[in-house]
Amino acid sequence: MRKVNLVVVGAGPAGLSASIEAAKHGVKALVLDENHKPGGQLFKQIHKFFGSEQQMAGTRGYEIGTKLLNLAKEYGVEIKLNNRVIGIDDHNTLAIIDNHKYSEIRAKKIILCCGATEKPLAFPGWTLPGVMGAGAAQTLVNIHRVVPGEKIIMVGSGNVGLIVTYHLLQAGVKVKAIIDASHKITGYGVHAAKIKRAGIPIILRYTVNRAMGTNQVEKVELIQVDKSFNKIPCTQISFDVDTICLAVGLSPSTELARMIGCKLYYHPKLGGYIPMVNQYMQTTIEDIYAAGDMTGIEEASIAMEEGRLAGLACAISLGYISDNAQSQKALENIRSNLSQLRMGNGKGGIING
Amino acid sequence: MRVIHHPILNENRQNKKITFYLDGEAIEAMEGDTIASALLANGRKVCRYTRKNNEPRGIFCSIGRCNDCLVTVNGIPNVCSCVTPVKDGMNIKIQKGNGEWEALT
Numbered sequence: 320m321r322k323v324n325l326v327v328v329g330a331g332p333a334g335l336s337a338s339i340e341a342a343k344h345g346v347k348a349l350v351l352d353e354n355h356k357p358g359g360q361l362f363k364q365i366h367k368f369f370g371s372e373q374q375m376a377g378t379r380g381y382e383i384g385t386k387l388l389n390l391a392k393e394y395g396v397e398i399k400l401n402n403r404v405i406g407i408d409d410h411n412t413l414a415i416i417d418n419h420k421y422s423e424i425r426a427k428k429i430i431l432c433c434g435a436t437e438k439p440l441a442f443p444g445w446t447l448p449g450v451m452g453a454g455a456a457q458t459l460v461n462i463h464r465v466v467p468g469e470k471i472i473m474v475g476s477g478n479v480g481l482i483v484t485y486h487l488l489q490a491g492v493k494v495k496a497i498i499d500a501s502h503k504i505t506g507y508g509v510h511a512a513k514i515k516r517a518g519i520p521i522i523l524r525y526t527v528n529r530a531m532g533t534n535q536v537e538k539v540e541l542i543q544v545d546k547s548f549n550k551i552p553c554t555q556i557s558f559d560v561d562t563i564c565l566a567v568g569l570s571p572s573t574e575l576a577r578m579i580g581c582k583l584y585y586h587p588k589l590g591g592y593i594p595m596v597n598q599y600m601q602t603t604i605e606d607i608y609a610a611g612d613m614t615g616i617e618e619a620s621i622a623m624e625e626g627r628l629a630g631l632a633c634a635i636s637l638g639y640i641s642d643n644a645q646s647q648k649a650l651e652n653i654r655s656n657l658s659q660l661r662m663g664n665g666k667g668g669i670i671n672g
Numbered sequence: 673m674r675v676i677h678h679p680i681l682n683e684n685r686q687n688k689k690i691t692f693y694l695d696g697e698a699i700e701a702m703e704g705d706t707i708a709s710a711l712l713a714n715g716r717k718v719c720r721y722t723r724k725n726n727e728p729r730g731i732f733c734s735i736g737r738c739n740d741c742l743v744t745v746n747g748i749p750n751v752c753s754c755v756t757p758v759k760d761g762m763n764i765k766i767q768k769g770n771g772e773w774e775a776l777t
């Protein structure tokens with residue numbers, strides 16, 4: 320069985336940053352990702368990031384992705400694609416489906432950076448083809464370069480809803496409207512302003528009553544809600560649409576952490592159940608660390624800093640750097656970047672979509 | 673509909689054309705497409721029908737997480753079409769229920 324010092328699960332912004340940080344200090348890091356391309360959700364993010372310059376603000380997500388991949392190469396990080404981790408035994412042995420074949424790898428330290436999944440919203444007709452996550456629509460237009468439909472309605476006025484609506488516009492499809500059950504737009508003003516300038520109505524206090532269609536979505540019926548989100552009878556309006564995009568939040572992908580017995584706790588603002596981590600991003604199992612969306616839904620820039628923190632902490636605990644005032648200061652610097660980002664953006668900025 | 677021109681991303685220069693078969697019907701795709709994106713580019717939104725109620729399902733997450741987009745590929749059922757690249761000559765079946773394994777040659 321292959322033995323390594325550090326395995327990082329997930330080649331998204333968190334996993335890449337973790338492996339680069341560890342490799343900078345001499346740890347030979349192995350990154351496993353189930354996809355056939357690295358980068359996680361980064362390459363579909365074609366907007367400019369917020370934050371400070373050091374945190375690559377003003378740079379578009381896919382450019383950051385390219386930078387991270389170049390750095391990983393420079394520092395000799397090994398990335399294995401089409402490798403899905405399906406379990407972890409005795410806290411150190413990873414069970415992997417490597418290109419359709421089973422294999423095992425033993426690691427001294429493991430950093431889980433599994434990302435998140437989009438939340439669904441249940442209403443009659445929600446399983447019809449044409450109802451999809453907003454992130455799915457974003458993936459389709461920006462990665463696969465195919466539009467999800469021609470007549471789209473976006474559910475959720477949080478940052479994901481606003482950003483993806485704009486991405487759809489850039490891809491040449493006009494979103495008919497953005498709706499939200501809330502009484503105010505939940506995303507940032509800058510994103511909402513762009514949408515309003517493009518002439519797309521944002522309809523508040525409405526939710527989806529049902530989706531209609533035989534083999535796919537043909538129509539959506541909306542209904543008004545009161546302050547406690549109860550439906551108000553006889554307020555239905557309908558739109559002819561072929562796609563309903565749901566931007567109603569993400570939930571952390573905690574399956575692996577849960578399976579190995581990391582302690583989880585419930586944090587509604589961060590997306591639900593998340594693994595408990597300490598100031599080193601270490602879970603309740605000594606050799607297992609976690610970072611990025613799976614420890615709470617925030618943003619890619621935060622995922623990267625969390626990844627760096629976990630990578631550096633592993634380099635220290637593996638003995639590649641001594642645990643002294645200097646290395647503690649380096650950890651502290653990353654933590655202060657994190658709190659700056661969180662202050663600037665409002666923690667959990669994209670949590671509600 | 674494909675996204676060709678884009679204000680930020682590169683022009684989507686037409687990649688090499690390939691042909692795959694959907695329930696026997698020849699369909700054109702571009703190299704680099706996933707099975708699901710190739711189906712969508714051809715206006716096909718249904719990937720499978722459910723086992724109990726025979727209801728249609730299509731792309732939901734597009735990142736290989738939700739299993740709504742399962743199809744049968746070259747006789748192997750339950751392949752996630754949204755993360756599997758389409759290949760020239762591939763035989764794809766819109767999956768009914770759990771699908772069926774076919775003798776592999």
Ligand SMILES: Cc1cc2nc3c(=O)[nH]c(=O)nc-3n(C[C@H](O)[C@H](O)[C@H](O)COP(=O)(O)OP(=O)(O)OC[C@H]3O[C@@H](n4cnc5c(N)ncnc54)[C@H](O)[C@@H]3O)c2cc1C
Pocket residue numbers: 328329330331332333334351352353354358359360361363364402403404405432433434435436437453454455457458479482569572575610611612613617618619620622669735
């Ligand atoms: C579809 C989608 C669109 C998004 N769009 C935006 C956006 O526009 N702006 C924004 O700020 N945020 C967006 N987000 C939030 C986004 O998740 C974060 O910005 C950031 O990408 C989180 O980084 P991460 O490294 O934690 O996770 P990810 O980028 O999701 O990376 C996780 C990686 O782990 C891999 N993986 C997971 N489990 C396993 C396993 N068991 N074995 C092997 N590999 C595994 C996955 O394939 C993936 O590549 C989006 C999220 C999603 C799901």
Ligand code: FES
Pocket residue numbers: 730731732733734735736737738739740741742752753754755
């Ligand atoms: S659409 Fe979710 S797995 Fe393919």
